[in-house]
Amino acid sequence: LSTLTGHSGKGSQHARRGGRAAAARHDNPGWANLYDWRPVDRRDAAPLSHQVYLQVRAAILSRGLTGGSRLPSSRVLASTLGVARMSVVAAYEQLLAEGYVTARTGSGTFVSAELPEDIIDRGAARRRRRPAPAAVPDQPSYADARPFNMGRTLLDGRSAATWRRLMRQAARWPGPQDTGYSDASGFPILRDAICRYLQAARAVRCEPDQIIITAGTQHATDIATRVLLRPGDPVWIEDPGYPLTRDMLAAAGMRLCPVAVDEHGLQVAAGLRTAHRARAAFVTPSHQYPLGVVMSMARRLELLAWARDHDAWIIEDDFASEFRYSGRPLASLQGLDDGDRVVYVGTFNKALFPGLRLGYMVAPWPLQRAFVAARCLMDRQPPSLIQSVVAEFLCQGHFSSHIRRMRQQYRAQRDALADGLARHAGGLVGVDRPDQGMHLVAGLRAGIRDLAVERAAGAGGLVARALSRTYVTARPQQGLMLGFSGYPAHVIGPAAMRLAKIIRASAGG
Numbered sequence: 240l241s242t243l244t245g246h247s248g249k250g251s252q253h254a255r256r257g258g259r260a261a262a263a264r265h266d267n268p269g270w271a272n273l274y275d276w277r278p279v280d281r282r283d284a285a286p287l288s289h290q291v292y293l294q295v296r297a298a299i300l301s302r303g304l305t306g307g308s309r310l311p312s313s314r315v316l317a318s319t320l321g322v323a324r325m326s327v328v329a330a331y332e333q334l335l336a337e338g339y340v341t342a343r344t345g346s347g348t349f350v351s352a353e354l355p356e357d358i359i360d361r362g363a364a365r366r367r368r369r370p371a372p373a374a375v376p377d378q379p380s381y382a383d384a385r386p387f388n389m390g391r392t393l394l395d396g397r398s399a400a401t402w403r404r405l406m407r408q409a410a411r412w413p414g415p416q417d418t419g420y421s422d423a424s425g426f427p428i429l430r431d432a433i434c435r436y437l438q439a440a441r442a443v444r445c446e447p448d449q450i451i452i453t454a455g456t457q458h459a460t461d462i463a464t465r466v467l468l469r470p471g472d473p474v475w476i477e478d479p480g481y482p483l484t485r486d487m488l489a490a491a492g493m494r495l496c497p498v499a500v501d502e503h504g505l506q507v508a509a510g511l512r513t514a515h516r517a518r519a520a521f522v523t524p525s526h527q528y529p530l531g532v533v534m535s536m537a538r539r540l541e542l543l544a545w546a547r548d549h550d551a552w553i554i555e556d557d558f559a560s561e562f563r564y565s566g567r568p569l570a571s572l573q574g575l576d577d578g579d580r581v582v583y584v585g586t587f588n589k590a591l592f593p594g595l596r597l598g599y600m601v602a603p604w605p606l607q608r609a610f611v612a613a614r615c616l617m618d619r620q621p622p623s624l625i626q627s628v629v630a631e632f633l634c635q636g637h638f639s640s641h642i643r644r645m646r647q648q649y650r651a652q653r654d655a656l657a658d659g660l661a662r663h664a665g666g667l668v669g670v671d672r673p674d675q676g677m678h679l680v681a682g683l684r685a686g687i688r689d690l691a692v693e694r695a696a697g698a699g700g701l702v703a704r705a706l707s708r709t710y711v712t713a714r715p716q717q718g719l720m721l722g723f724s725g726y727p728a729h730v731i732g733p734a735a736m737r738l739a740k741i742i743r744a745s746a747g748g
């Protein structure tokens with residue numbers, strides 16, 4: 240399996256890359272060369288070597304340079320300070336004699352790892368002391384790699400090899416698009432490829448200039464919110480719904496109007512009853528988050544009619560449309576819109592991997608310039624290297640074959656999880672086998688509390704998010720949201736057995 244799995248032997252390379260080993264390998268990146276060294280003062284009566292000594296000592300005592308840092312070579316520091324090299328050598332010798340630095344033959348002079356406590360500037364250390372950590376988060380972290388966290392993906396060996404090759408090619412020599420600023424809406428070649436993909440796969444009605452490259456869904460919904468809404472505006476959100484959309488809107492000062500979801504999707508009539516003057520609706524019509532229901536055609540038409548009649552906006556989050564396992568996909572909501580009311584949002588952070596941070600939005604023509612301007616003010620432009628690689632990945636046909644292969648793999652993983660739970664916790668859970676997406680919902684038998692199972696699972700090395708957390712005002716269902724996309728079937732089998740045991744224990748049996 241891939242190098243990006245994070246739990247197989249090979250996969251842990253990925254975790255290490257961003258982690259401790261990297262820090263250990265690069266514990267001397269030469270920061271002391273960048274320290275704010277000041278030229279010596281030739282009017283000062285103190286000898287130059289003593290001035291150098293005082294300056295280096297002050298850097299150490301204030302912890303500007305920490306233990307283990309390599310000091311600049313005497314030649315480099317002499318030239319920086321405008322003194323003869325002998326002055327620096329004399330200063331280093333005095334620091335050595337007093338224990339501030341150590342010398343390693345052939346590799347240089349280093350700040351001592353252990354300085355006597357009594358010479359450290361305690362006041363400075365106290366001033367820099369970190370604030371106590373915020374209250375411990377009471378829900379699983381999105382960064383948790385243990386089964387069955389949500390939103391994680393796999394890359395199979397073929398895609399990983401292709402990715403590496405394209406990265407090497409793109410990085411070989413930065414071109415003009417890397418060494419200067421580029422179009423804030425993204426590379427034309429990438430926008431063109433996305434446009435053709437969306438037209439073919441999602442029946443989105445668009446032209447390349449309507450596509451704006453973002454860092455992902457979160458970024459796109461933020462752009463739409465800043466441009467279209469003002470603090471205090473009422474907005475419809477799905478109930479239950481995606482917590483990060485809800486929290487982003489709350490942080491932007493919007494008035495949240497939760498609208499219940501049933502087996503046909505958002506209950507537009509309920510929204511009309513409670514808040515028909517809302518300015519926008521944030522929805523996941525092709526695969527409702529978290530329940531997985533598809534918004535029916537009747538509801539889509541009702542929603543579009545509401546937006547048209549009330550001059551409201553619809554933000555369509557099409558986050559996992561690539562992974563469809565059976566049945567025909569319903570085309571995008573945007574494709575039905577002939578009133579320029581729908582902002583379509585898509586992401587590569589699910590179709591490829593979340594660490595990528597690349598997605599896109601399709602702006603209705605009247606909003607296109609304002610969205611690009613907002614994107615530019617927030618973050619100038621998308622990263623050029625990643626854009627080049629993803630554009631090649633798409634244009635050379637690797638994306639479509641990646642999706643085809645991952646559909647098969649994810650379907651097998653979904654089945655391994657659903658079968659495992661049915662076999663070992665049958666009667667206690669009602670497992671929904673979704674046609675699409677990257678997680679399933681396991682409903683819990685009456686009397687079993689999802690928050691209790693979530694807690695017990697966490698203690699048992701598993702991540703089982705409580706469904707009830709995703710509700711705002713609707714009556715919460717008790718269930719578990721279990722991600723299957725990030726874990727190969729051979730990991731899912733035993734983990735499902737462990738989870739079933741935890742559920743049985745929570746049920747008191």
Ligand SMILES: Cc1ncc(COP(=O)(O)O)c(C=O)c1O
Pocket residue numbers: 389390454455456457458481523528556558586587588589593598
């Ligand atoms: C409903 C929903 N939308 C979008 C995303 C993807 O977000 P992003 O592209 O910001 O990583 C997720 C990821 O978990 C999601 O659950």
